Amino acid sequence: MPPSDIRSAIADRLKTCRKEREMSLDKAALLTGVSKAMLGQIERLESAPTIATLWKIASGLNLSFSSFFAGKAGSDFRxxxxxxxxxxxxxxxxxxxxxxxxxxxxxxxxxxxxxxxxxxxxxxxxxxxxxxxxxxxxxxxxxxxxxxxxxxxxxxxxxxxxxxxxxxxxxxxxxxxx
CATH class of the missing domain: 2.60.120.10 (Jelly Rolls)
Incomplete structure (x- = not known):
């Protein structure tokens, strides 16, 4: 998976999670400890999170780490x-x-x-x-x-x-x- 695809997958998962939960960037920032500005930049593909930041987002939103970039079960994992x-x-x-x-x-x-x-x-x-x-x-x-x-x-x-x-x-x- 090229880095640009990873960035898109992370942005899409973050947006989808917030939309499903009707959650603002402010609320997501409060839960994750990642600034509202950084979360917005990640969603707009203006910034890529480090692995440590992605863990903070996953933990704060009660998501698994792999949910941000894993394919479907049985697919070719690279x-x-x-x-x-x-x-x-x-x-x-x-x-x-x-x-x-x-x-x-x-x-x-x-x-x-x-x-x-x-x-x-x-x-x-x-x-x-x-x-x-x-x-x-x-x-x-x-x-x-x-x-x-x-x-x-x-x-x-x-x-x-x-x-x-x-x-x-x-x-x-x-x-x-x-």
Whole structure:
């Protein structure tokens, strides 16, 4: 999915959510902690959110992360590079499923990228499983170094970080919502 398609998908999802809920930009800003101006710029395709900003929007609007860019179940899921996060790409393995309340991604960090993630809604649990490279998962002040085949599960309702401890790291990220 080219960056312009990602921007359009994010803008469309944000607009649709607000329209369905009859929500103003002011109300969306209050719920997400993202300014009204930034939300408007995202909707008008004048700005692309960072992954951290997109998480704030998803959490504040009680939406899954994958709902902003995932195709339909069973479609060809490709790496999704983010316009403002060139050293991070996400591949949707399983988009959010309301029955299981889960979604699964394959995340690639390059150039020793360090991704900071804001706290998600209360009760969200993440699972990280390293496929290749070395991942430092930083949670509640502790660094969990994960080599290929190693995994870590944690409550993601506090800020956390993913850092490539090697030039490139690929890991699976499973997110469970309450």
């Amino acid at each position: 790496q999704v590079p983010f316009p403002n996060d060139a050293d991070m790409a996400i591949k949707v393995i399983f988009p959010f499923d309301a029955a299981t309340r889960m979604e699964m991604f394959e995340v690639t960090l390059t150039n020793r990228h360090h991704q900071r993630s804001p706290a998600h809604r209360f009760g969200v649990v993440e699972h990280a499983v390293t496929i290749s490279g070395v991942l430092d998962l930083i949670h509640e002040g502790r660094v969990h170094r994960l080599k290929p085949g190693q995994a870590h599960r944690f409550h993601a309702d506090v800020a956390h970080q993913y850092r490539a401890a090697s030039d490139t790291v690929v890991f699976q990220n499973i997110i469970c919502y309450t």
